[in-house]
Amino acid sequence: MSPSSLWRRAVATPILAGGCGCGFAFSGAAARVGDVQESETVQCPFCGQGNELVLDTSVASQRFTTDCEVCCRPFEVFAECEPGEVLSVEVQAN
Known part of the structure; x- marks a missing residue:
């Protein structure tokens, strides 16, 4: 070759x-590693539309910014997880 x-x-x-x-x-x-990824649907704080997020539950506390799939405005996501389980997800307008 x-x-x-x-x-x-x-x-x-x-x-x-x-x-x-x-x-x-x-x-x-x-x-993918085992079952550490979980899907969650959150509402955009601007337009109210649902957005699907895939969270890596092997990370206990997460904070990141993503864009709404509909209105394209950025919002912040706060997630608390245990391996294989999402404990809480909150969103906040940027």
Whole structure:
């Protein structure tokens, strides 16, 4: 194989099997570790429309900003989780 075909192959199908010590394993866009990801629907504080969030429940306390799927305005998300379970989710206008 030429170097360019090796590069294309590596980019097309990335695989990491915990070699970095992080414990995560994924192939392509199907990244998932056990059942630590949970979906929650929250209402945009601006337009009131529902937005689906996917939360990594292996992180106990989370705070991040995301954009509304409908009105595109940013809002802040605060989530408290236990592995495999979302305890609470709050949203706040930015």
